[in-house]
Amino acid sequence: MRARVIHTFSYRYSAPVLLGPHRFCLKPRGHGFQRLLDFQLAICPEPGRLYPLVAASGDEILRARFSGAADAFTVRASSLVDTETAPLLQACLEDNEPLLPYPVGHLNGDLAGSLEGWLPNGQHDPAAVDVAQEALMGSDQRALMFLQQLVEMIQDRVKYTQRHVGPAWPAGRTLKERVGSCRDLAMLMVEACRCVGLPARFVSGYHLVEPKPERYDLHAWAEVYLPGAGWRGFDPSGMGVIDDRYITLATSSKPELTAAITGSFSGPAGVESALEWSIEAEIEEPALTSSLHATSAGVPS
Secondary structure, X not given: OEEEEEEEEEEEEEEEEEEEEEEEOOOOOOOOOEEEEEXXXXXXXXXXXXXXXXXXXXXXXXXXXXXXXXXXXXXXXXXXXXXXXXXXXXXXHOOOOOEOOOOHHHOOHHHHHHOOOOOOOOOOXXXXXXXXXXXXXXXXXXXXXXHHHHHHHHHHHOEEOOOOOOOOOOHHHHHHHOEEOHHHHHHHHHHHHHHOOOOEEEEEEEEOOOOOOOOOOEEEEEEEEEOOOEEEEEEOOOOEEOOOOEEEEEEEOOHHXXXXXXXXXXXXXXXXEEEEEEEEEEEEOOOHHHHHHHHHOOOOO
């Protein structure tokens, strides 16, 4: 799939404010099963300094610093992305499907942060442990069956709903409320996977569903590391294993580090802010010459 996505934020302030440092997670991933063909970021007022950096997850994020006062702040990210469906997990793993619980000591140490419990004391949420154990019981300890069971259990027990304000809930609250946003369901899956030794992380991006909705929104899902297949995406508020209609922006073992825009402002007492945003997306068919060239070079289009 080739898609053009335009993501716009417009902040208005009731009085001129000073913009503090800002962090942007708006540049789509450019490796793996996703290729970034074009990316343009327009910011007004123009930052005094804008620089990229590579996050711990390997994603490229942008930081900006501003000078002077402003009563408005707009950000427009335009991306052209090619995506492809990843190889079937069964084909990647063949006869080497991981058995669970997976021994932590057999994993690369770089994955340690994606195995930590989410509670302040570093322990796993007891509710996530219970769900993981139940999914494990019906999976014959096989990783792929466990993931399938886990997605089905989450979808059966939690009703998906949109919630635009607030951080991702812990597993216990999501299961108790029996309702949750995409980020709540994603975090529930992340926590449950970590309980059985599968590294997992939170993903923020776009899901270009069909039929096209009146308005697109940011979406969240999980990525799970499967020895032998690497990082693979699973959407517990969708159809499970992700396909080429998902566009990844940012990943992290901590969901708050994937926010599209993070920053601050300072101004007179009582100053108020208002935000308007939009996500426009169009599927574009690659030109025939480009497709033939990519195929002859051995690169899927």
